[in-house]
Amino acid sequence: MSTSPAGHAHLGGSTWTVACANCGRTNRVPAAAKGSPRCGNCRAPLPWIAEAGDADFGKVAEQADLPVLVDLWASWCGPCRMVSPALEQVAKDLAGQIKLVKVDIDESPHLARRFEVQAVPTLLILDRGRPVARQTGAAPAHALRRWVDESLSASHGSADPTSGRPR
Numbered sequence: 001m002s003t004s005p006a007g008h009a010h011l012g013g014s015t016w017t018v019a020c021a022n023c024g025r026t027n028r029v030p031a032a033a034k035g036s037p038r039c040g041n042c043r044a045p046l047p048w049i050a051e052a053g054d055a056d057f058g059k060v061a062e063q064a065d066l067p068v069l070v071d072l073w074a075s076w077c078g079p080c081r082m083v084s085p086a087l088e089q090v091a092k093d094l095a096g097q098i099k100l101v102k103v104d105i106d107e108s109p110h111l112a113r114r115f116e117v118q119a120v121p122t123l124l125i126l127d128r129g130r131p132v133a134r135q136t137g138a139a140p141a142h143a144l145r146r147w148v149d150e151s152l153s154a155s156h157g158s159a160d161p162t163s164g165r166p167r
């Protein structure tokens, strides 16, 4: 299992660097944190994109305070490479509302079994670790965005969509 080259092994401690869309400040965003990341300069919500594997999926995805869009992908999968930028666009559009977590199924056999991945990419939406939506195959950003919006509103019900959950 310790075949990861070039520092890819310490996913839980990894950070992602992102420029704030509002003020341009470059921020470092950790893979796992409480709440959701905001710009250190202007406090605008930042897109949250992280990687996780068998060892840190709980910390990075299931314990996240935001709904999580999980991208179960594989390096040999052409459609995965197409859907990846579309998912990142959705994560940017929905900064502060969703977290994108990428899982390489070849490096995460337990997760692949647990989510019964038959084809890649398989996309899941987790709400507090609970799967609320699932789809297989690539789709353009606007279709993914609509799927995410519909899945989240269905998951939260229509009673009071503005109140959110108590923290």
Ligand SMILES: [Zn+2]
Pocket: 020, 021, 022, 023, 024, 025, 039, 040, 041, 042, 043, 044
């Ligand atoms: Zn900013």
